[in-house]
Amino acid sequence: MFSFFDRSEIDIVRYTPKKGNAHSTVLTPRDFADAAKEIKAWNNYTPTPLLRLTSLASELNVKDILYKDEGPRFGLGSFKALGGAYAALKILRREIDKKQTAIGLAGGVTLEDVREGRFAKEASNITLVSATDGNHGRSLAWGCHRFGAPCRIYIHAEVSEGRATAMRKLGATVIRIKGDYDASVRLARLEAEKNGWFVVSDTSWEGYTDPPRDVMAGYGVMVGEIAENLKMPPTHVFLQGGVGGLAASVCAAFRQYWGDSCPRVIIVEPDRAACLFESAKAGETKTVKIERETVMAGLSCGEPSDMAWSILKEEAQDFMTITDEVVVPTLRLLKSPVGTDPVVEAGESAVAGLAATILASRREELRDALEMDGNSVIVVVGSEGITDPAVHAELMKEADHA
Incomplete structure (x- = not known):
């Protein structure tokens, strides 16, 4: 069953976290609480499943594996639904409030005011933009559609047409460029600056921190759902x-x-886009050039978020890379599970953590290094469902003929 995983390559950097308080100052408890209060008020909010892969855990000689399945999230297929739309709402509230105050009207515009369409005319004059590999842009397009704001999404050459179509159906204008993800980020920033638009990015840079913080605060809803389901x-x-x-x-x-x-x-990346892995090796943020795109499209990023790194350098103990060849076997393992485990239909980027769990648990030296044993309880985030059925089917078909 696991012979393929046993042959696959894996690399690891053992990292000593730098003690600090970024976990509560970069993202504060108030940030998380405000995001949770707002997002839980949205129509059709419901917690996503935390699945127990008990049979797989037994095969790997660990106590439990918990898989947070984000496929059902708001019908968008990804945890990203929690971030982009929330950050968009925060920007719209801020800008509408500024304009109301500037013309002598009472300020105090609330998130609920914008969410409920009380300033729909004002929102229609505020354009929001972002770059994406697919899921973040879909979340932003969905949020803009709900809140009545124009939306422009920049995608790179390797983003599938199916993902582009999904964003267009939500009303977004989609601009495809010839370069990679990082090039699309740069173009989105440039055109926003020229035209007075507002960038809603999930990555930060110098002088740009509020939207990425709001995006990450939105993701905290998912983390709260996990924690609330666990006694320990x-x-x-x-x-x-x-x-x-x-x-x-x-x-x-x-x-x-x-x-x-x-x-x-433990942070897990494709070996083709290992910017955090290289940052851990260097002890500071490092950009990597992506020579070849990974099938884990949502993880195809060559430049770390400065804000994210400020937290990770204090909290993460290990950084791992995996190869693309383990993706399909992990997808199949979820779709045709071990024993009585639930069936899961996952997307390519969803399985990085689970693949790394399998790889590490079957290598004695890694088990020891990561202190994994029969009492280990492991959480992995199934970050997306099948967000592009055509790409997913083609990937599985290619693997069958390999």
């Missing part, structure tokens, strides 16, 4: 990398919830 903290959490926003949010929220009892954090 897990021992390990394997987290996808990307620019680092998801991982940093989970780290900060777990630290705030469990203090010194929070789980050991």
Whole structure:
């Protein structure tokens, strides 16, 4: 069953976190609480499942594996639904409030006012933009559609047409560029500055921190749902990398919830886009050039978020890379599960943490290094469902003929 995983390559950097309080100052308890209050008031909010992969855990000789399935989130197929739309709402409230005050009207515009369409005319004159590999842009497009704001999404050459179509159906103007994800981020920033638009990004840079903070605060809703389902903290959490926003949010929220009892954090990235792995090796943020796109499209990021790194450098203990070849076997393992485990239909970026869990648990030296044993309770974030059925089907078909 696991012979393929046993042959696959894996790399790891053992990292000594730098003690600090970024977990509560970069993302404060108030940030998380405000986001949770707002998002839980949205129509059709419901917690996503926290699935127990008990049979798989037994096969891997650990106590439990908990899979947070974000596929059902708001019908958008991804945890990103929690971030982009919330950050968009915060920007719209701020800008509408400024304009109301500037023309001598009473300020005090609330998130509820914008959410309920009380300033629909004003929102229609505020354009929001972002770059995306797919899921973040879909969340922003969905939020703009709900709140009545124009939306422009920049995608790179390798983003599938299916993901572009999903954003267009939500009313977004989609602009495809020839470069990679990081090039699309730069273009979105440039055109926003030229035209007086507002960037809603999940990555931060110098002078740009509020929207990425709001995006990460939104992700805290997911973390709260995990924590509220557990009587005791897990021992390990394997987290996808990307620019680092998801991982940093989970780290900060777990630290705030469990203090010194929070789980050991292992960051997992594709070896083709390992900017956090390289940052851990260097002890500072490092940008990597993506020579070839990974099938884990949502993790194809060459430049870390400065804000995310400020948290990860204090909380993460290990950084791992995995190869693309483990993606399909992990997808199949979820779709045709071990024993009595539930069936899960996951997207390509969803399985990085679970794949790394399997790889590490079957290598004695890694088990020892990560302090994994029969008492380990491991959390992984299934960050997306099948967000592009055509890409997913083609990937599975190619693997069958490999």
